[in-house]
Amino acid sequence: MLKFHTQSHIEGMSCPYCQELLLQSGLEGKLAQQLGGPSSEQQIVWQDLLNSAGGAMNVMAAAFGDRARDAQHDRLLADSGIEPYPSAHFDRRKFLQHLLLGAMVTTLSNCTGAGNRREPFSSDIPTTRLEKTHLKIAFLPITCATPIIMAQPLGFYEKYGLTVELIKMNSWTQVRDAAIAGELDAYHMLSPMPLAMSLGLGSVPSAIKLASIENINGNAITVASRHRQTVKGPKDFKGFRIAIPFIYSMHNLLLRYYLAVGGLHPDRDVELVTLPPPQMLSGLRDGTIDAMIVAEPFNQQAVEQGIGFIHLLTQELWPGHPCCSFTASQSWIDEHPSTFRALNKAIIDSANYARQAYHRREIAQAIASPEYINANPKTLEAVLTGNFDDGLGKRRNIPDRIDFDPYPWKSFSYWITTQFQRWGLLTNDNFQHEAIADRVFMTGLARQLSKQLGQTPPTLILRYEDLKFGRFDPTEPNQYLQQQIAKYKF
Template identity: 60%
Template sequence: MAILSSNYSLESTYSLESTYSLDSIGLHTGLIKCPNCGQFHSNAMAPHGHAVWADMPKDTVDLTQDLIKMGVYSSEVVDLAKTLTENQLKVSLSQFFRDSLFERSASRNRLILEQPDLEQPDYELNSSNLVDRLCLEVVQEAGGIQAAFAAAFGDRQGELFENTIKTGKFNRRQFLARVLTVAALIMLTNCQKDNTADLTSDSPNDLAQKLEKNQLKIGFMPVTCATPIIMSQPLGFYEKYGLKVELVKMQNWAQVRDAAIAGELDAYHMIAAMPLAISLGLGSARFPIKLASIENINGNAMTAAIKHKNKVKSAANLKGFTIAIPFIYSMNNLLLRYYLAAGGVNPDRDVKLVVLTPADMVIKLANGEIDAMMCPGPFNQTAVAEKLGFIHILSSEIWPGHPCCCLATGQPWIEENPTTFRALNKAIIDGCNYASQSQHRPEIARAIAAPEYLNQPESLVKAVLTGSFEDGLGNTHNVRDRIDFDPYPWKSFSYWITTQFQRWNLMPSNVDHEAIADEVFLTGLARHLAKKLGQTPPTVILRKEQLKYDQFDPTDPESYLQGQIKKHGF
């Protein structure tokens, strides 16, 4: 009955713990769902008859406590869970004491840890007040902060931590959750191996044998934001990981959304806000979409009609304009609204926003149906080249490093094709790293400008990718990061997006920003795969985001939102 393994260690469990989570464990059937193969395996502890379990606690963590008392879990599992919990307390206490010394704020709004212990798993940074909740119980157990400091880093450390785990409600639940996780991870040792770990060394034919499917259809919009998804075909990144990909050119973002919900294709190029909106059922049926990795950061611009070249100097001058955006649930819309509001322009009252494809934006800019457009490349450069408009502001000036587009897949597809999904995500992460290097941009521009992809003049695509471009006002600019490529899906991106969904009444006001981000953004897996590729991704999931007019602190998204509304009136 006991869950045993002779093939595990503290180090390996940390690695596993960052890949698997309690979300993948289903005790309601006495089974454990494997995130690699998507199937349920026996947890080796459920009796054949269900009646015995009928009166057991329904809460998973409470159930774990009863199972420990019943002797279901081996001492190895319990001891390892205890060690993990104590190590978490050590790191948390170091931060807690440091903050207590240097922070003067009574509310102790903790700064985001920029350099945590590299071995600490993601969930230790998920909650803005997790450190406080963990450590206050230690302080209470010790009888004060000074006593806690002395005991935590002295001879009484083991006793203090053990007592805190026993008596502190929050720490106790942390420990019990770890027992369940460790047990599941040990059970999954034989099937947890990353089947794509050696995908850079095998031949394409060998790789194909390891995948659930190797022929994929991926939908994309023909814009420069899709660079990693597009370039990975002609430059061989898909083939490198055993994949044969057919790229399917989509007509608009609504078509992308509908195809994803219907499961028509395998994966999709989406705007970063779309997986959140679709998963929440905003503007469409609710369907679980996962954001696997970010395709590009920055990359958009606002272009105004040439007739306004002597009039538009700031957001305030856009009042009364008809402005085109590509999709309601898009970064284009949210960044535009942010920019307008900061200039005193109410985007719901003082301008008219219309949804158009980027290609149609250029046509309607030419015939005077719109005054400006907030869109991706190369269509801003198309308007400049045809002397139809001028670039008023780059999106990188509104929010440097903002997420733009992403690789997205449906949750059911991931469960059916976990190894293929990892291979695909690796190809995109690898491609992003290649595209991030300036010397490769001209080559990439040539590759993706082709008729089957963007079908645009190479010179215009190159202008966007290299950041050397004309603005339509007689100026030449060199902005290296006009578009850039960083695949890491910061969860603070998600937090900001959902605050703006709230701000503009695109979703209900009662929002759990953390839960939504955890559900949609596969940050831990993206980090894991990047490390497999020899990259050095961030070790935290949140960061403070510096925008043009303010700083977003993801530890307090509601205060940020209310501050925006109070300052601008909307």
């Protein structure tokens, strides 16, 4: 299967559709090739149609019914060690209408070269085609949710014909349970959550799609001020009680990664407790926890309140790591394909706006109010601009302390699932990392929408990930996992 390609080879091809074809992989790509025939042009047309219609499994459902969809799904995942989740509600009439519309538009395209290329779908979805315009989206009041939050006061939802009510939630458990129950339309989630939910880890299996990444970086390990003279590295956390926001979080996985380097087993040598972020500040203050790894603005608030110091930014452990994501259920996407594309486009547009450093102060003001993050705008400015005090008497300037890149690299998924295995959250020795990444991460659609916005998203789905203590090669995830275990003994 094709994964890594030289940029010159890909860009040297005359047909953008054929360029795209080379970059497809996994179950969706295989079905696209089967259904599309021998022609590269036909194959990529099929791939675009499959993506727009919610995936290849929905094509099978439209043609043969839900039982055939489930059978095809089970067959394709049989070797992956992944249990299929129950078939979601599927509106065949809406799907066929959407598929036929896509085919009509695509017929107007051709493969005669980049100069004549037309996108398979319009860059602007007419509001008259939206299945639903009044939406409810869950979020937690943290800076990781910036694209979802700022899209309301700064007009990004309105730009795409949407009226959005943001529903503030108190914990990731509440978000997860609301998504399983289908209470809202879309959800702010930690990037490992859709993977865990799709695998049935910690909950019933639920078909949740990761549509785009909300933020990269943006967290820190903060230690209680009373440990200021003793904590210098990971080995110094032995015996500590450390708060994390959720088991299936990048916070938990990166903390475990860091502690292991210091020779500490995170389930034996420290005590990890799950707490909502506001309670972490109280814990640092009253001594019930020694440290926390959490999103902003809580680390900066600990510094401002004199109860903690920033020991390490997660950006220092893995530059560019994913934190939070924009998600929706497969069943909701099936019922609202045009609305979903418009909503995801608004989030990607918002994230790209937030990525520009000169917008950060404006954004801090926009998201600070009580109905959103409810924080001092100056605190949010310190986080968003990366110009901050660390609680150790240093003024630091790290512009990408938090950043916003909506592209969902599938190598993110591969690393996350290797760590699920490493720490016993996923007990499957023959787990196929590629299969779950293909099932959950909507990388192709995110690329397509970004292009329509005039952005230049990556053309690959995988990349090397350079962490503080070694490079992760997503083409060899199991080898990476075994090397970690061999080196650190767990």
